[in-house]
Amino acid sequence: MNRALGALDDLVTKPKRELDTAAVCRRYRISDTTLDRRLDDRSSRFPQPHWRGRRRFWLESELDAYDAARRLVLEAPMKLELFS
Known part of the structure; x- marks a missing residue:
């Protein structure tokens, strides 16, 4: 089974x-400033945070879905080259 599709299946069962913010920066190995740039760039489709007071939080399931979608997009050109 495709790894990206398997990750989408996990979204249904994950709590x-x-x-x-610090955990998201560690997950993607980026700085706080780079995270802010991704949030400002609508073409990146990076998940928007949920706010609690002045703190930002992301649902892990939304980040997993973003990662799975990116993998599908990045793998698609490689698959097309195989059939050429």
């Missing part, structure tokens, strides 16, 4: 887990 909701929230990641704060």
Whole structure:
């Protein structure tokens, strides 16, 4: 089975887990400033945070879905080259 589709199946069964800004930066190995740039760039389709007071949180399931969608997009050109 395709890994990206398997990740989408996991979204149904995973409990909701929230990641704060520092955890999201560690997950993607980016700085806080780069995270802000991704949020400002609508073409990146990076998940928007949920706010609690002045703190930002992301649902892990939304980040997993974003990662799975990116993998599908990145793998698509490689698959097309195989059939050429």
